[in-house]
Amino acid sequence: MVESSLSPPDGAALLCTDCALCCSGALFDTVPVTEAESRAVAALGLEVVRRETGLVFRQPCAMLRGQLCSVYEGRPPACRRFRCTLLERYEEGAVGLDEAKGTIAKAKMLIGQAGAFFAAGENAAGARERWKRGLAPGAPPEAARFHLLMTALNRFLDRHFRPDAQRQVVSAAKDAALPARR
Numbered sequence: 001m002v003e004s005s006l007s008p009p010d011g012a013a014l015l016c017t018d019c020a021l022c023c024s025g026a027l028f029d030t031v032p033v034t035e036a037e038s039r040a041v042a043a044l045g046l047e048v049v050r051r052e053t054g055l056v057f058r059q060p061c062a063m064l065r066g067q068l069c070s071v072y073e074g075r076p077p078a079c080r081r082f083r084c085t086l087l088e089r090y091e092e093g094a095v096g097l098d099e100a101k102g103t104i105a106k107a108k109m110l111i112g113q114a115g116a117f118f119a120a121g122e123n124a125a126g127a128r129e130r131w132k133r134g135l136a137p138g139a140p141p142e143a144a145r146f147h148l149l150m151t152a153l154n155r156f157l158d159r160h161f162r163p164d165a166q167r168q169v170v171s172a173a174k175d176a177a178l179p180a181r182r
């Protein structure tokens, strides 16, 4: 979520440059955009599309370069406002820097484990949709392993990163639509 030239060592500079989970599709499928913001967001090079819930742009974000936002100074308002649970807790002093970095590292480890079972060409958002459809009766062992790893990953992301209203494990159990981000 941050650019490489940030100067003060604030929470975002210390954590987000090693993370980018809120841009990569690991946490969310889309980012909401208001009608008023849509022209400026599109001018950044992001494709704004209409969903039932309103305007959005998709993740993984096309503006992400490595783990950094390539349009940081002009990033969309929803990106500017967003702070994950971990970043909030770090900035409140409830979580130390080493623990916060460890949480990001563990999330990436879990993503890597689940990613080994992604289908060819499937990204995190697509894998999450497949996981939310559930495990078919008689599914092969690799499908069961994928489902278990995705459940563990999303429990962890719900607990440490996603705001309460945007948790996925409960949503998946209810077969609910992905909630609007931010």
Ligand code: SF4
Binding pocket: 001, 012, 015, 016, 017, 019, 020, 021, 022, 023, 082, 083, 084, 085, 086, 087, 161
């Ligand atoms: S998920 Fe949190 S720590 Fe990671 S880049 Fe986003 S706001 Fe920063």
Ligand code: SF4
Binding pocket: 001, 002, 022, 023, 031, 061, 062, 063, 064, 065, 068, 069, 070, 071, 072, 075, 076, 079
């Ligand atoms: S515009 Fe930048 S901050 Fe917003 S989702 Fe894309 S990479 Fe992340």
